[in-house]
Amino acid sequence: MTHSGFGWILLAFVAYGLIHSTLASLHAKAAAVRWFGPGALRWYRLFFNFQAAATFLPIMALVAVLPDGRIYAIPFPWNLASTAVQMASAIGLMTGVLQTDARHFLGLKQIFGEGLGDHPTALTVSGFYRWVRHPLYTFGLAFLWLTPVMSWNVLAFNLGATAYILVGILFEERKLIAAFGDQYATYREQTPMLIPGLKLNRKSSA
Secondary structure, three states: OOOHHHHHHHHHHHHHHHHHHHHHOHHHHHHHHHHHOOOHHHHHHHHHHHHHHHHHHHHHHHHHHOOOOEEEEOOOOHHHHHHHHHHHHHHHHHHHHHHOOHHHHHOHHHHOOOOOOOOOOOOOOOHHHHOOOOHHHHHHHHHHHOOOEEEHHHHHHHHHHHHHHHHHHHHHHHHHHHHHOHHHHHHHHHOOOOOOOOOOOOOOOO
16 A cells, blocks of 8 residues: 655655745845845744744645555553643643743744844743753654554654754754854753753764
8 A cells, every 4th residue: 555645745844844944044034134124134033933834734734635544543541641741742842932032932022123133132941941952842752753643644744843853953053052152052061952861972062
């Protein structure tokens, strides 16, 4: 049995990643300033979040409409446990957003000319950020992979999302080093990336 949806979903994630990475680049922001003036930076983050959500919807639609087949289903009562952890991860993700500058994250703060950079003016190292550097991704990955029913389309979605997150972390950490310098370099050395307690013994070159 072939599962034609699998390849299309992965391809859609590649396209999504290219669009997302291009619009997140400094070149795209510089182009926005050239075309629309310095005021464009006040709206860029909000626009970026809007397009990220809008372009993500077609991927979810592909998962729903393309031919699919079940791989496995977690049996009762373990499916209740996996669903409970998924819900806890969703709550943790929302809490993690609130532990940062949520208005900056959403792009609302920039509209009023506050904090026009990619990151808030202060580095968050408390709350969930005390245990891992990227708790939003940790909770997101837990939510994805603990789904109680796995199909080929869901697997393709999860693989694409995981690859997107891991590549995104590399670019994100470069920006954080540029924004916070030695402060982030020290934090990176002391704090695991995604899994609490799992820290690679690698000295930073930053």
